[in-house]
Amino acid sequence: MxxxxxxxxxxxxxxxxxxxxxxxxxxxxxxxxxxxxxxxxxxxxxxxxxRRAAVPAVLAPAVGGWALAVLVAAAYVLLFGLSSASAAWHSGPGDGTDWLRYPGLILLTALPLWYRYVPFAAVPAAVFVAVEAVLTLARPGDVDHPATAGWLVVLAACALAFGGSCLRLRARRRQRSLALAAAGERRFPLPEGTPESDGHRGHQQVYLGLALCLVAAAILTDGLFGEPTMSGVAYDAVGQQGIGLVLLIAGSTFYGRGQLAHRAAWRLSGEPxxxxxxxxxxxxxxxxxxxxxxxxxxxxxxxxxxxxxxxxxxxxxxxxxxxxxxxxxxxxxxxxxxxxxxxxxxxxxxxxxxxxxxxxxxxxxxxxxxxxxxxxxxxxxxxxxxxxxxxxxxxxxxxxxxxxxLREGRERAERHREAEREAEERRRNPPPRGSSTRGRGNDSGNRHNGGGCGSSCGSSCGSGCGGD
Incomplete structure (x- = not known):
């Protein structure tokens, strides 16, 4: 079939x-x-x-996400690679690891993934990081030229993430209104046999995201309340911060995608x-x-x-x-x-x-x-x-x-009928009984004699034939 x-x-x-x-x-x-x-x-x-109501191709999720990834990587190079204050993440002897700038670092690194998969979260994240960048640039004595360039790149990334996310969310509302206008006032229940998705859509992503965030919270707690080093300098938690950053970004992205998928499935099944x-x-x-x-x-x-x-x-x-x-x-x-x-x-x-x-x-x-x-x-x-x-x-x-x-169907049906006629002909005219029982008799005799020979055995008998 x-x-x-x-x-x-x-x-x-x-x-x-x-x-x-x-x-x-x-x-x-x-x-x-x-x-x-x-x-x-x-x-x-x-x-x-x-179709024209969608955002321009340069702000599409994939293209915009990759553009943000390039900007964030450039900001990393300028702020932590070329700037003379790159070693100041430890804020100086006795102060330990810098925790005040850590939330902004997480949000900046998450912008490419959030823009692509969770655009509503990229809007407040871009605002937070942009405010932090402006406040840092307002203190000219605290940054050098590479750091200044790095914060300007950060502002460009925030502008792209904020503007692109807002335009994408607006385009969604616009496209929904156009689709509703085309569909008219009628509403219909979902057809019979529709697979239910609100019971499973996005659940695995939500649970995975929560698990990753919990692991990150445990690692960061260990770094925040760690014991001082032997030299007396406060605990160095840069390693925990790096692992926590990766886990938090991945976990939040999975959780956001799962929630969006679940809400979309719930809206679909909740009403006509x-x-x-x-x-x-x-x-x-x-x-x-x-x-x-x-x-x-x-x-x-x-x-x-x-x-x-x-x-x-x-x-x-x-x-x-x-x-x-x-x-x-x-x-x-x-x-x-x-x-x-x-x-x-x-x-x-x-x-x-x-x-x-x-x-x-x-x-x-x-x-x-x-x-x-x-x-x-x-x-x-x-x-x-x-x-x-x-x-x-x-x-x-x-x-x-x-x-x-139809032609192929007729040919298949004709071949099927022909095969049935041949089978019926064989049932009505079976082969002669003698031709079909001689072999079975010899087999049964051989089985009965255990492979020995009787009086009717042929030349294949061994020395136990007794034919003298």
Whole structure:
């Protein structure tokens, strides 16, 4: 049995009947959303406006995160490598390890990861580090030229993290409002058989993050309340600070990502959701890309998700059999890597959100000419990816594919019937009894005589034959 994606959504996939609805976009401009069976379609022009509402590519999570990593590394080199005050992390004899600047160091180092995965946390972190940098620069006698350059780089990193995070959060709200405007006022319960994700999504990351932070707290406590050295200088806890810094940044990032994923899953399952008819196209790397529809070849991929087996349920509902889809109605199977297929998207398509997609698949049994269409449901968090690598596509010849499928089905059925006729013929006309029992008699005689010979044994008998 093989399952194939169906190009067009059968009527049974849509949640309920409805009429055209009027909605108001985020700009206050009324736009008409056409609907099929009560679910709004996504006009390509509105989807293109949604795509343009995203932040510029230079502020995308991956690009912005790497840019911040470069700035933070440059600040490290200037402040702790080239500055004459780099050894002053121990603040001088008798003062021990510097703890006052340690929180700012943690927040500065965490900016690249937080910007990429937890942007709402990068905003207050950037403000805290920027205030500390300004206060340090206000004391010109305490810093040399490399340190001054280092703090200026820190301010640049804070400006990028603060501005980029604010723009990303604003873009999310903007895209959600545009998606809600396209979906109209109707809200729908999630389809039958939807995999529940709010019970597990993000939990492992939350627990891992908490565990790392607890270990870091234990290590830093040991460094903070350590015994003085033999020379009388206060305890040197730079090693504990370094380990704690790594653990705190990793733990906080895991915890933040887990909380965001859990909240997105909880919002999706907590109440009825808006719905849109969209197109979905599979990439060679396993990512699936949501498009405005499955018919417009100029519709650009908008946002990606990765379907997982644990979050996908097949055969949730029977949508039709051989009489439900025929030549010319669009209910033919396709290769999703070559062209998109239609799906109903429940939820809001925006970075960091989670959605449910329901689409149709056809299953063809080995010895059947026609298959059956079933609904398949996938729950997936959306990714902030930009590069899709998908080229232009051409629609498949549905009637030709279906005729080929029917021809192959008839040939398989004919071969199956031929094999059954041959088996029935062998049952009705078994081979003669003598030809089938002679070998069995010899075998039984040999077994009875323990390998010895009787009066009817042939020339293979040994000296115990007694034939004289």
């Amino acid at each position: 093989t399952a194939y994606h169906i190009k067009r959504l059968p009527t049974g996939t849509l949640p309920e009947d409805g009429v055209d609805a009027w909605s108001v976009t985020g700009d206050g401009v009324a736009s008409r959303s056409m609907s099929r069976g009560g679910v709004a379609t996504w006009p390509v022009a509105d989807a293109e406006r949604w 959701q808006p719905a849109l008819i969209v197109g979905v196209r599979a990439g060679a790397d396993g990512r699936h890309w949501v498009c405005a529809d499955a018919l417009t070849r100029s519709a650009a991929p908008l946002i990606a998700y990765v379907p997982r087996m644990s979050d996908t349920r097949a055969r949730t509902r029977l949508l039709g059999s051989s009489s439900a889809y025929g030549v010319g109605n669009g209910h033919h199977d396709i290769d999703p890597k070559h062209e998109p297929f239609e799906a109903v998207l429940y939820g809001t398509p925006a970075e960091g959100d989670e959605v449910v997609l329901e689409y149709a698949c056809a299953e063809y049994h080995r010895h059947q000419e026609m298959g059956r269409m079933y609904a398949t449901v996938t729950t997936a968090p959306l990714r902030p990816d930009r590069r899709h690598g998908l080229g232009p596509w051409e629609p498949a010849d549905g009637p030709a594919r279906q005729r080929e499928r």
